[in-house]
Amino acid sequence: MRNKILILALATAIGSTAQTLGRKLDFPADSPVTAVSSDWSETRATPRGGAYVLDVHAVLSLRNSSQKRIRGVMLAVQAQEVTPGGKGSVSVPSLDVAPGEAFPLRIDLPLLCPLGAGGPMVEVKLDGVLFDDLTFYGSDRLNSRRRMTVWELEARRDRKYFKTLLETAGNDGLQKEILSSIARQADRPSTGVQMVRGRSTNTDPEREVQFAFLHMPDSPVDPTTGTARIAGNEARMPHINIQNRSERGVKHLELGWIVKDQQGREFLAASIPSDVNLAPGKSGLVAQDTALRFSERTQVDSMTGFVSSAEYSDGSYWIPTRGELNDPKLRGVIAPSPEEQRLLQIYRKKGLNGLIEELKKF
Amino acid sequence: MNRHVKETDLALYASGDVSLWQRAAIHLHVRRCERCREVAGEFRADARALRDASAGLPEGLDWARLSAEMTANIRVGLEAGECVAPRVRGRLRKSVPASIPERWRPVALASAVAAMLTVMLAGAWWLNVPAQDTQALNRAMHSIWHGHAAMSDERGAVIEASSEGIELRKNGGSLGVTQDAARLMTVSVSTQGSASAHYVDQDTGQVTITSVYAQ
Numbered sequence: 001m002r003n004k005i006l007i008l009a010l011a012t013a014i015g016s017t018a019q020t021l022g023r024k025l026d027f028p029a030d031s032p033v034t035a036v037s038s039d040w041s042e043t044r045a046t047p048r049g050g051a052y053v054l055d056v057h058a059v060l061s062l063r064n065s066s067q068k069r070i071r072g073v074m075l076a077v078q079a080q081e082v083t084p085g086g087k088g089s090v091s092v093p094s095l096d097v098a099p100g101e102a103f104p105l106r107i108d109l110p111l112l113c114p115l116g117a118g119g120p121m122v123e124v125k126l127d128g129v130l131f132d133d134l135t136f137y138g139s140d141r142l143n144s145r146r147r148m149t150v151w152e153l154e155a156r157r158d159r160k161y162f163k164t165l166l167e168t169a170g171n172d173g174l175q176k177e178i179l180s181s182i183a184r185q186a187d188r189p190s191t192g193v194q195m196v197r198g199r200s201t202n203t204d205p206e207r208e209v210q211f212a213f214l215h216m217p218d219s220p221v222d223p224t225t226g227t228a229r230i231a232g233n234e235a236r237m238p239h240i241n242i243q244n245r246s247e248r249g250v251k252h253l254e255l256g257w258i259v260k261d262q263q264g265r266e267f268l269a270a271s272i273p274s275d276v277n278l279a280p281g282k283s284g285l286v287a288q289d290t291a292l293r294f295s296e297r298t299q300v301d302s303m304t305g306f307v308s309s310a311e312y313s314d315g316s317y318w319i320p321t322r323g324e325l326n327d328p329k330l331r332g333v334i335a336p337s338p339e340e341q342r343l344l345q346i347y348r349k350k351g352l353n354g355l356i357e358e359l360k361k362f
Numbered sequence: 363m364n365r366h367v368k369e370t371d372l373a374l375y376a377s378g379d380v381s382l383w384q385r386a387a388i389h390l391h392v393r394r395c396e397r398c399r400e401v402a403g404e405f406r407a408d409a410r411a412l413r414d415a416s417a418g419l420p421e422g423l424d425w426a427r428l429s430a431e432m433t434a435n436i437r438v439g440l441e442a443g444e445c446v447a448p449r450v451r452g453r454l455r456k457s458v459p460a461s462i463p464e465r466w467r468p469v470a471l472a473s474a475v476a477a478m479l480t481v482m483l484a485g486a487w488w489l490n491v492p493a494q495d496t497q498a499l500n501r502a503m504h505s506i507w508h509g510h511a512a513m514s515d516e517r518g519a520v521i522e523a524s525s526e527g528i529e530l531r532k533n534g535g536s537l538g539v540t541q542d543a544a545r546l547m548t549v550s551v552s553t554q555g556s557a558s559a560h561y562v563d564q565d566t567g568q569v570t571i572t573s574v575y576a577q
Binding site: 142292 | 519550557562
């Protein structure tokens with residue numbers, strides 16, 4: 001009898017805490033994509049302290065209800081917008097969805113929302129859709145237009161590069177480059193990095209370290225000088241002076257931040273996006289009150305910066321060419337574009353012929 | 363010498379089963395006390411005789427049967443002891459060993475209940491609380507233990523990217539995006555307060571980019 005009471009008490013203590021989750025697909029009436037079906041069966045909400053953890057696992061089937069081919073979609077997934085941890089996004093770049101066609105979109109995202117009378121709720125909104133003519137639809141609250149446009153331009157650049165390689169060097173040349181890219185991915189050093197806003201509490205002595213820069217011949221903006229504060233395994237407050245050397249205004253810039261540790265390992269630590277609004281020939285400053293912390297055994301030795309993308313004032317973009325990305329310093333640390341990742345996976349799955357068939361579609 | 367050492371202690375002393383300081387104290391006493399010296403000598407002689415006798419046990423002895431008989435005898439002895447022992451008030455008292463003095467029994471009972479609750483809470487924690495929370499608690503305890511409790515984790519949102527995925531930490535809690543490791547291709551951090559993980563579907567090659575935002 002005592003055992004039964006004990007088991008009953010234990011069962012009461014550990015009883016199931018999963019909650020019913022409210023969900024809402026919020027697409028505008030004139031949205032170019034419509035939801036055909038959705039499966040939320042794996043989604044759960046669990047109370048934790050003063051909040052719910054929403055473990056969102058859903059598969060949506062979306063249809064292109066527009067008259068154009070879709071190249072990318074970004075959905076905002078949010079529990080409560082004002083809560084840190086309550087907002088995420090899921091993007092699918094490198095699409096080629098014809099009008100009327102359906103495509104799947106998988107959401108795997110944990111979110112936080114406060115405990116409230118209304119119960120846990122997850123809301124999926126359309127942040128943006130990019131079409132094959134680079135026109136855009138959406139609220140763009142998560143800067144999906146810029147991100148998807150850059151991904152699409154990178155996709156076009158990389159497909160063109162591989163198609164040219166196929167034409168000039170044949171199947172063997174393409175295969176060699178694909179295998180080289182797969183090997184680079186496998187060898188690309190990675191380290192855990194934490195990003196925090198503001199001053200860190202690192203007790204190591206701090207020093208100011210100058211950035212070195214990779215200058216890309218075609219880049220509209222040139223970084224001239226720059227520094228960051230380094231203390232042990234932490235780098236913070238990057239300040240980079242830039243100059244617009246193009247004949248057009250530049251309104252947004254994204255810099256890559258490469259860190260070298262005392263063992264000589266180099267890795268891409270972070271990207272530094274910045275709204276600059278830089279007139280032709282003018283100089284400006286990119287400064288952010290941000291700290292990056294690496295694993296404890298990573299002692300920062302030196303840093304390198306480079307321009308990874310820029311948006312002109314007229315809404316057009318600049319991205320590095322394949323030739324510029326072939327710089328020995330960049331080749332080993334830059335991740336392949338989403339399109340190159342897709343093509344490499346097609347090669348792994350279907351072989352060289354499958355890849356060639358895929359390239360011929362564009 | 364007007365007080366002798368207890369026989370049980372002398373027996374333990376003779377077999378070498380007392381602590382070092384107790385052994386020294388009894389040894390001093392035995393050197394001066396003829397009676398205790400004799401008793402200790404008898405215990406030593408008994409032990410020698412037992413060792414000699416056990417060396418001569420017959421071959422083919424059925425140890426299993428002997429063990430069962432001994433267990434049964436012990437049970438009979440215990441039940442007989444219960445029949446003659448004074449009645450203990452309350453059911454819970456039965457769970458307190460008789461060797462515990464009466465005045466310590468409430469403390470022993472409270473300890474037993476506390477231990478039971480601890481086991482239940484630990485079980486509930488283990489089954490219900492996500493591993494990330496347990497890790498956050500471990501980190502907090504580690505920071506407090508090592509005297510640097512004000513680590514940046516507690517200063518605001520921390521976004522982390524590693525080969526296992528991306529994670530957002532805030533107020534000691536954490537949210538991690540960790541999918542099938544085979545699908546994870548790239549993670550990246552933006553200094554504007556977001557992190558992204560690129561996943562590739564192994565069948566179709568479709569790339570899905572999941573991002574979390576600190577604000």
